[in-house]
Amino acid sequence: MTAAPIDHPDAPTPPAQDDRAARLVELRSRLDGTNINSETLLATDYLNHFNEVVMLLEMLPDMPDCLEDLREWQPKSYSDHFRDSVFSDRDLAIEAFTLVPPEFLTPFVQVVDNLDSAILGAVDHAGKAIDNGGEEGLAAAVKGAMPGIQSLLDMASAIINGAVVSLDQDEIDSILET
Numbered sequence: 001m002t003a004a005p006i007d008h009p010d011a012p013t014p015p016a017q018d019d020r021a022a023r024l025v026e027l028r029s030r031l032d033g034t035n036i037n038s039e040t041l042l043a044t045d046y047l048n049h050f051n052e053v054v055m056l057l058e059m060l061p062d063m064p065d066c067l068e069d070l071r072e073w074q075p076k077s078y079s080d081h082f083r084d085s086v087f088s089d090r091d092l093a094i095e096a097f098t099l100v101p102p103e104f105l106t107p108f109v110q111v112v113d114n115l116d117s118a119i120l121g122a123v124d125h126a127g128k129a130i131d132n133g134g135e136e137g138l139a140a141a142v143k144g145a146m147p148g149i150q151s152l153l154d155m156a157s158a159i160i161n162g163a164v165v166s167l168d169q170d171e172i173d174s175i176l177e178t
Contacts, residue, residue: 024099031096034089040104041096042078042160045087049076050153053119057126058146061139064130070123075116107165108156115152122149 028038036043053073056066078097082090100108122145129137159165 027096027099036093036096037160039162040160041100043093044160046078046081047157049081050115057122057142060126061142067127067130103164104159108159111152111155118149118152
């Protein structure tokens, strides 16, 4: 039984089922010595795209001039991240993404979508606090956003490293409300 493909612009087109098993064996034989997880076929390097913006968000209350850098940040698909990176195994990471098992791909894409939204929302909220001239409001905006963002980053990392995460939208919404 094959899983239904997920409807997401970054979701890879899965290969035909009979070809998939052979491609998986061949691909996994090339993963030794890389930081691409041989079970999930995902690489932790993708999280650098988020870690950089999170670091800037955390610095924002002390360095409000970082806001312009934060406003320039945009979500980036997994494949685009690797296409634009200097990661030594970037081509392998992109190839492996086409074979990520659905039990990892579906929650990974869901968590990343929510992480993108949470970060963009936090930047917008922080920008409004700066525009209103309130240092306390800025600190509160950042402090309020960070637990949800960190929880989503932790979930993405767990999925990359082989945890099967199954959250419905209500659970993600409650994480983001903390």
